[in-house]
Amino acid sequence: MPNFLDLHAISKRFGGVVALRNVDLSLPAGEVHCLVGENGSGKSTLIKVIAGVLRPEPEGRIVIEGREYPHLNPVQSTACGIQVIYQDLSLFPNLTVAENIAVGRHLGPPRLVQWRTIRATAETAMARIGASLDPFARVEDLSIASRQLVAISRAMAADARLVIMDEPTSSLTRHEVDALIRLVADLKRSGICIVFVSHRLDEVMEIAERVTVLRDGAKVGDFPAQEMNDRKLATLMTGKAYAYETSALDSAKGETVLSVSGLTRTGQYEDVSLDIHAGEIVGLTGLLGSGRTEFALSLFGMNPPTSGEILLYGKPLALKTNAQAIDEGIAYVSEDRLTLGLVLEQPIASNILITVLDKLANRLGLVPEADRERTARTWIEDLAIKAPNPDNAVKTLSGGNQQRVVLAKWMATGPKLLILDSPTVGVDIAAKDGIYEIVKALAARGVAILLISDEIPEVYYHAHRVIVMRRGRLAGECIPHESSEADLQALVDA
Numbered sequence: 001m002p003n004f005l006d007l008h009a010i011s012k013r014f015g016g017v018v019a020l021r022n023v024d025l026s027l028p029a030g031e032v033h034c035l036v037g038e039n040g041s042g043k044s045t046l047i048k049v050i051a052g053v054l055r056p057e058p059e060g061r062i063v064i065e066g067r068e069y070p071h072l073n074p075v076q077s078t079a080c081g082i083q084v085i086y087q088d089l090s091l092f093p094n095l096t097v098a099e100n101i102a103v104g105r106h107l108g109p110p111r112l113v114q115w116r117t118i119r120a121t122a123e124t125a126m127a128r129i130g131a132s133l134d135p136f137a138r139v140e141d142l143s144i145a146s147r148q149l150v151a152i153s154r155a156m157a158a159d160a161r162l163v164i165m166d167e168p169t170s171s172l173t174r175h176e177v178d179a180l181i182r183l184v185a186d187l188k189r190s191g192i193c194i195v196f197v198s199h200r201l202d203e204v205m206e207i208a209e210r211v212t213v214l215r216d217g218a219k220v221g222d223f224p225a226q227e228m229n230d231r232k233l234a235t236l237m238t239g240k241a242y243a244y245e246t247s248a249l250d251s252a253k254g255e256t257v258l259s260v261s262g263l264t265r266t267g268q269y270e271d272v273s274l275d276i277h278a279g280e281i282v283g284l285t286g287l288l289g290s291g292r293t294e295f296a297l298s299l300f301g302m303n304p305p306t307s308g309e310i311l312l313y314g315k316p317l318a319l320k321t322n323a324q325a326i327d328e329g330i331a332y333v334s335e336d337r338l339t340l341g342l343v344l345e346q347p348i349a350s351n352i353l354i355t356v357l358d359k360l361a362n363r364l365g366l367v368p369e370a371d372r373e374r375t376a377r378t379w380i381e382d383l384a385i386k387a388p389n390p391d392n393a394v395k396t397l398s399g400g401n402q403q404r405v406v407l408a409k410w411m412a413t414g415p416k417l418l419i420l421d422s423p424t425v426g427v428d429i430a431a432k433d434g435i436y437e438i439v440k441a442l443a444a445r446g447v448a449i450l451l452i453s454d455e456i457p458e459v460y461y462h463a464h465r466v467i468v469m470r471r472g473r474l475a476g477e478c479i480p481h482e483s484s485e486a487d488l489q490a491l492v493d494a
Contacts, residue, residue, distance in 0.1 A: 004029045004162055004193050005082075006063040010056045012045050019045040020056070021218045027162065030191045032184060034204045034225070037214035037237055038428040039398040043197055046214070047164055051084045052077035081161030085168065087426070089151045093140035097133050098122035101154045125157040128190075129183055145176040152183065163187065164195040167426055169203055175288040181207050199428045202230055202457065213237055230457075234429045242433055244457075246480040247281065247440070249464050254278030255313070257448035258299070258417050263308030268294040269472040272308070276417065276448040281439065283459030284452045285492060286469035292452050293335075295469070296419050299450070300332040301325035312416060326355065331410035333403075335422035335452075341406040342394050349376035349390035352408045379408035383438055400431020407438060418442060421452045436462050456492065460485045468492055 005027040012020040020042045027033055037043050048054040049062075052072035056062075062069045064080045072080075091100050101122040122135045131149040139147055148168060155163050165184075169177045184194050184207055198204055204211060208225040213236045220236050235241050258276040263269070269291035276282045286292050297303035299310065301319035310317045312328055319325050322332070334340040342351055353360065353367070353375060360367045360375065376390045385404045387397060394405055403423060410418065420439065424432040439462065443449055453459050459466045466478045468491050478488045 002029060002065075003027060003063075004065060005050070006061075007046075007050070008061040008063070010046065010049055010060040010062075012042075012049065012054060012056050019217050020049070023214070023217075023219045025212060025219070027193050027195065029161070029193050030188055032188050032194045032196060032207055032209050034196045034198065034208035034211045035214070036198070036204060036211060036233060038430050039400060040216075041214040041237070042217040043214055044166070045217075047084060047166060047195075047197070050077065050082060050162075050164065052082075078158060081159055082164070083155035083158055083160040083162070084164045085148075085151045085155060085166065087167040089147050091139050091147055091150060094138065096136050096138055097142075097150055098135035100139055100150050101125050101135075101157050103154065121157050122153065125153040128156045129153060129186065145179070148180070160192060162193045162195065164197070166197045167199065168196070169198060169200055177203060199426065199432075200455070202455075204233065205229060215239065237428070238430050240430075242429070244461055246461060247464050248481040249280065253280065254446065257313060258450075259309075259311040259314075260299075261309045261311075263295070263298065263305050263310065265294060265298055265303060266306045268303070269469070272469075272474055274467060274474070276450060278446045278448055279443050280465070281443050281449045281451055281463045283463030283466035284450060284469065285454060285456065285459050285466060285488075286475070287454070287492065289471065290469040291472040292469050293421060296332065296421055296450065296452055299325070299417070299419060300330055302332075326413060329414070329416035330419070331413055331415035331417070332419045333406050333410060333421060333423055335425050337402055337406050337425075341409075342402060344395035345393055347391045348380070348385070348387045348394045348397065348405060349373070351394045351405050352376050352379050352390075352412060355409050356412045375412070379412060383408050383411070384434065398427075398431065400427040400434065403427055403431070403435060404438070407435070411442070415447060417448045417450065419450045419452070422454070423451070424453075424455075424458065456485060456489050460488050470494075 003026050007023060007025040010020055010023045023046060035043055045054060049056050052074040055071040062072060069076070092103070098119050102118040119135050126133060129149065129152055131153055133146060133149060139150060142150070168180060184196065187194055196207055205225060205228060211223050211225050211228055211233065213220040213223065213233065215237060231242070231244065254277045256275050257278050261273050263272045272295055284292050294303055298305045301322045301324050304320050310319065317328060338344065349372060353372060357367060360371050362368060373390070380387055380390060383404045385408065386401050394402060397405065424435055427435070439449060451459060451463050460480045463480065466480060466488055468475045468478070476491045478491055
C-alpha cells in the first residue's frame with residue numbers, strides 16, 4: 001500500500017541537547033508499525049513532531065499522502081487524520097463517555113450543544129471498534145481498559161488515518177492486552193495505520209509487521225518483526241546483551257518470614273496458604289480476576305481477610321490498616337506508581353523519606369536538613385537513581401528512575417517482607433534490568449520478596465519459585481530452575 005506518512009531527516013535540538021538526529025520513517029496505510037527504544041531514545045519527541053506539538057529543525061521534511069509540510073501544528077496534524085493516544089489517555093474524567101468521544105464537535109447555532117448528535121457520533125465510533133460502553137457513564141467510573149476504548153473511539157470519531165498508541169498496554173492485564181491486539185488487527189483491516197509504542201517486547205513481536213528501533217535520538221534501523229525476538233530487540237535498543245537465566249537459591253532456604261494459612265476474603269480469594277523465606281523471591285501470577293492483588297493488599301492491611309492466619313516470623317498479625325503493616329515491617333510497591341506510589345509534584349528527596357519522617361524527626365517534630373539530605377543521598381546512591389538534584393520534582397525523572405524512588409521509599413523502612421506488584425510496568429528494558437538487579441540484591445540481604453506480575457517471563461526469570469492463582473485459589477507451583485517457561489504458561493492457561 002502507498003505510504004500515508006514519510007519523515008525525512010527529522011532532527012530536534014533543545015539547546016545543546018540533540019533529542020533526534022536525522023530520523024527517517026515511512027508508514028504505509030494499513031500497517032501496524034512498532035516504535036521501540038529506551039527512555040530518552042527520542043520516541044516521545046518523534047511522536048510530538050508527528051502530532052505537531054514540536055517543530056523539527058528546518059532541514060527535515062514531513063510528507064503526508066504526497067503533500068510536503070516543513071512542519072505541522074496540532075490542528076494540521078488532526079486535519080490530516082493523525083491521532084495520538086498518550087499513555088495517560090488525556091480524557092476528561094468528569095465528562096461522560098459520549099462527551100469524551102465527541103469532544104470539540106457538534107456545536108450548533110448559536111453554539112448550543114447538539115446532544116443527540118453527540119450520542120450518535122459516540123455510538124457510531126464505538127460500533128466501529130466493537131465497544132459497547134454506556135455513553136452516559138462518567139469516564140472516572142470506568143476501568144483502565146474501558147477508558148482506553150473511549151480514547152480509541154475518540155480517534156475513530158475524528159476520522160483517524162494514523163493512530164499512535166503510546167504505551168497502551170502498560171496498565172492492562174494479559175486478557176485486556178489480547179483484546180487490544182484483536183482491536184488493532186481490526187483497525188489495520190480497515191486501512192488505518194497504527195504506530196504501537198511499548199516497552200513490553202513480547203507484545204511488539206505479537207502485533208507488529210515492522211519495528212523501528214531508536215537509540216540516543218538516532219534510528220538504528222527498520223526490521224521485519226518476524227525476524228526479531230525480545231533478546232535481539234533489547235540488544236538493538238541498548239547496545240548490550242542481556243542474560244536470560246532462571247534463578248535458583250544458592251543455599252538452603254532461610255528462616256520462614258511469612259506464613260499464610262487458609263487465608264480467605266469472601267468473594268475475592270479463598271483458602272490461600274503459602275510460605276516465603278528470608279532471601280527468597282516468590283512469584284505470584286494468574287489471569288484477570290485471579291485474586292492476586294486482593295490477596296497482596298490483605299498482606300498489607302488494606303483488604304482485611306474474613307478468615308485465616310498471617311504469621312510474620314511466627315508472630316500472628318491481625319492487620320486492619322497499612323500503617324500497622326508498615327510498623328510490622330511489610331512494604332508494598334503498587335503497580336500504579338503515579339497515583340499510589342509517588343507525590344509527583346514533590347521533590348525526589350521528600351518522596352524517598354515520606355515513610356521514615358517520624359524516625360528522622362527531632363523532639364520538635366522537625367527533620368534536620370542535614371539528616372534529610374544525608375538519608376536521601378544514601379538511597380539515591382544505593383539504588384543508582386539518576387537524579388542530579390534531590391530537590392527536583394520526582395515527575396522530572398524517567399519511569400525507571402521513578403520506580404527506583406518508590407523502591408527507595410520502602411527500603412528506607414527496613415522491610416522484612418517486600419511486596420512488588422508489577423514493579424516494571426511502563427519502564428524500558430534497561431531500566432527493568434536495573435530494577436531486577438536491585439530486587440535480587442535485596443533478596444541477598446535476607447529480605448523476603450513477593451513478586452506479582454501477569455508477565456510470565458518476569459516471574460519465570462526473576463523468581464526462585466512461582467505460584468499460580470486461578471479464580472481466587474492457588475492452582476499450582478512452578479520451580480523455574482527445574483521447568484520451562486512453557487510449563488509455567490500452561491499452568492496459568494489451564
